[in-house]
Amino acid sequence: MTAHSARRRISAAGAALVAGALLLTACGDDGDSKPPVDKSAPLYAKVPEKYQKAQVIKVGSDVAYAPNEYYDSDGKTIIGMDPDIAAAISKQLGIQLQFKNQSFDGLITSLNSKRIDLIMSSMSDTKDRQNGVDKDGKKAGPGVDFVDYFNAGTSILVQKGNPKGIKTLDDLCGQTVALQKGTTQEEMANKQQEKCAAAGKGKIDLLTFDKDTDALLQLKQGRSVADMNDFPVAAYNAQTANNGGDFEVVGEQLEAGPYGVALRKDDTQLRDVVKEALENIVKSGEYTKILEARKLTQGAVTQIAVNGG
Known part of the structure; x- marks a missing residue:
């Protein structure tokens, strides 16, 4: 964390x-x-x-x-x-x-x-x-x-336009997600793995990095469908990356x-x-x-x- x-x-x-x-x-x-x-x-x-x-x-x-x-x-x-x-x-x-x-x-x-x-x-x-x-x-x-x-709380960040239609944590089942290691978001994603398995849905392919900037690069390049971060930071990245052209925040805050x-x-x-x-x-x-x-x-x-x- x-x-x-x-x-x-x-x-x-x-x-x-x-x-x-x-x-x-x-x-x-x-x-x-x-x-x-x-x-x-x-x-x-x-x-x-x-x-x-x-x-x-x-x-x-x-x-x-x-x-x-x-x-x-x-x-x-x-x-x-x-x-x-x-x-x-x-x-x-x-x-x-x-x-x-x-x-x-x-x-x-x-x-x-x-x-x-x-x-x-x-x-x-x-x-x-x-x-x-x-x-x-x-x-x-x-x-x-x-x-x-x-x-x-935590927010889900996706590519601008939300091409994969991600709205909730459940939508991440069977998808690739990139985020910073050692954070509350990694703990949240690991807990979601159990829910995906219980629902008979695919496992989350979790990519973790030392820096969130590396996780965001994966998302920008389409190698993941989402990043997870603290809400204010996610909102800031959505506003500032490529002048707001790269990312957007979806859904409600989690565990605020x-x-x-x-x-x-x-x-x-x-x-x-x-x-x-x-x-x-x-x-x-x-x-x-x-x-x-x-x-x-x-x-x-x-x-x-x-x-x-």
């Missing part, structure tokens, strides 16, 4: 608003600048005093996971779904959320040691993370709280679970105001516009939950 698997355009005017807010929040991820606060923002008064004084909320993120968080072509500006949503939260709080690039495996440690204030990094809300339990089931820390804002903003257990006031900010942008429609801009509406939530994973 890969690290990210485990963690599990709008109108011109709308795009300009999102981009403008994004530049304020995501530039200079390792800087210590203190941008001006907006005391007239809807939720400024509810922001903990220490963050009002700091004039910035530091966001830890592993900036290597397009389309959710990645560097723009200038190599400096952090863009993606998470920075877009963070920009909208910033407008609600009146205090800028400033991204800091870090290794995914060290994010929770950085959070609990107060080097960062929250995490937005396509991190799946799980009971183990809530309870501070490591991969071996041992207590490894105090755990974190999550404010859930997106659902992500929530991404959450992670916060320290004792930082309940910040947790609650972030939750309220997210609720506000959902109600206003700004949340939907952000997801529409990146063609990620299939992962939208209608209610913001705390520790819903």
Whole structure:
């Protein structure tokens, strides 16, 4: 299972608003600048005093996971779904959320040691993370709280036009499927093998590779009928490969679970105001516009939950 698997355009005017807010929040991820606060923002008064004084909320993120968080072509500006949503939260709080690039495996440690204030990094809300339990089931820390804002599961990616008519996992029986080895998608495909056999259908010819780019090449060249990947990544590949001419996503997400903003257990006031900010942008429609801009509406939530994973 890969690290990210485990963690599990709008109108011109709308795009300009999102981009403008994004530049304020995501530039200079390792800087210590203190941008001006907006005391007239809807939720400024509810922001903990220490963050009002700091004039910035530091966001830890592993900036290597397009389309959710990645560097723009200038190599400096952090863009993606998470920075877009963070920009909208910033407008609600009146205090800028400033991204800091870090290794995914060290994010929770950085959070609990107060080097960062929250995490937005396509991190799946799980009971183990809530309870501070490591991969071996041992207590490894105090755990974190999550404010859930997106659902992500596995998606099936096929050639543009879906020439084989693939819609569900059952349609993969008797077919050749290429994907990245060691992922949750490989586990899912192996489980599907049992269902294919029980249904008396042909076995899946599974081709696995170290990199998903190699699996996508097999699909592009017609040597497989499908690739399987995390929904946001699959959607991004469908949008960007050959300017959207190579692939498309079919069917619904499989085994979807929530991404959450992670916060320290004792930082309940910040947790609650972030939750309220997210609720506000959902109600206003700004949340939907952000997801529409990146063609990620299939992962939208209608209610913001705390520790819903």
